Amino acid sequence: MTNSPVKVTSKEQIKQILDEHDTFIFDCDGVIWLGSHVIPGAIETLKLLRSLNKQVIFVTNNSTKSRKTYTQKFAQFGYDATKEEVFGSAYAAATYLDKFVQLPKDSKVWVYGESGIVEELEELGYECLGGTDERLNEKFSASTTPFLPLDPKVGAVVAGLDTGMNYHRSAIALQYLLNPDVHFIATNIDSTFPQKGMILPGAGSCIESVAYASGRTPTACGKPSQNMLDAIVSDKGLDRKRCIMVGDRLNTDMKFGKDGGLSTLLVLTGIETEKGAFESGVPDYIADSLGVISELYE
């Protein structure tokens, strides 16, 4: 189904969007901030939504930070987001393991990723191995690694972006994945992520190394997988018809919202162009920036 996107330029349009939706789900990077710089007017729009008793939810594929660490980033920009408002891919992966896989709590989890994943898993009661353990920074040797023999209590490998990725981490994760009874879950499978004008290897790039070696495909939890949206809808008891997804990417954020039956608003402060957005026929609405909403409303 193709939309004819509406460019948001008037107070009337804003009022209609506000009337029709109770819950605003946001991608963060490219929408609220760009790296370490806040997007002008974004915080004002968030505050406006809160003053109108709208529910606000932040969704991010960044698995290196826990929800708690995310709220600290919001605080820097003068917005007091609560942990309950943040859904990161690390949290989505941990929730998936708990609610859908129903991995027993006396199982352990091997983490190929950073502290965000470990924190979210531990909060749900899982003991983690691997992750940022400094002994994994040593060169791999089968005869000296402290991670062999394998721990038979490990029931899952959860993998995400890991700037500490190396052969040692891949070799041990592979040993666990060679056992088909060990679940394989990815926070997200983004091939790249933008940082300071560069395109860097994303979570999917780290995960693909062990996926290829093991011949297995992980269950992906981040955007645009509906596992993430299902977890949010279930957790918050949302009515999808009254939700709108706000993001800066057609192939993740907008697809995520549209596939999940939400309204969609694309902002042009990220990687898409207005021309590309109109031609895609994907979003319901297009705005120059998130700040436009509070500006036009007042």
Place this chain on the structure above:
Amino acid sequence: MTNSPVKVTSKEQIKQILDEHDTFIFDCDGVIWLGSHVIPGAIETLKLLRSLNKQVIFVTNNSTKSRKTYTQKFAQFGYDATKEEVFGSAYAAATYLDKFVQLPKDSKVWVYGESGIVEELEELGYECLGGTDERLNEKFSASTTPFLPLDPKVGAVVAGLDTGMNYHRSAIALQYLLNPDVHFIATNIDSTFPQKGMILPGAGSCIESVAYASGRTPTACGKPSQNMLDAIVSDKGLDRKRCIMVGDRLNTDMKFGKDGGLSTLLVLTGIETEKGAFESGVPDYIADSLGVISELYE
């Protein structure tokens, strides 16, 4: 086309194989040695072939060692292989870059791999960057890495097994691969390799990380790619009808030989079973080990 493999058990069969072939192309691991242990009778068979003026060629997908380093391994087992008898996937990749891509010699090559690749490229006159450079062992930071900005003279990325794989190496290789004019060549794309009873991540597992991030597929040079066999046939001026490929794996060695129009002999000292070999219908001949040839001949 399916073969009915012949199990080699008599002197007459050996004589027929020797009569019909001038060139014996060998996989090494699982055929001549298993890790650091020589397979009984293998060296005697190599010496027999040499005494009968047969040409002997060793083909390996191991890209971490150069041909020269390989001859040293043969020397340990009491066989004086020459560098010209060894075709490694690092050499195949370097030759491919030189002969087929015809990359100018004043271009540089970014190496995601170990010293074997660097040595083979340098021998053909290419300056290499990356590889085992110790500065790549540091944690990646876009602002401190000495490998940015990119070197505009780099015309190709050659990737192979790299037990030093890490985010720094992936990030820089990706920056080069984002330029579609930079060639992308893999020594081989084996997903795993066996070592001391373990299955470890192979070259393909390291390479897949940057392939996925860049959205590009490398040209693979090792077995079973015919790029490797074409390079050998061209280099040695071989008559394919008078060549036999000897190996221990159906899906690489035997496929490699059969696809290239060679006869094929599977030895059972590696990973295949006799039952599986017969049922596959792939090899022309099956022998319990390479040693069988010299034993039966004498």
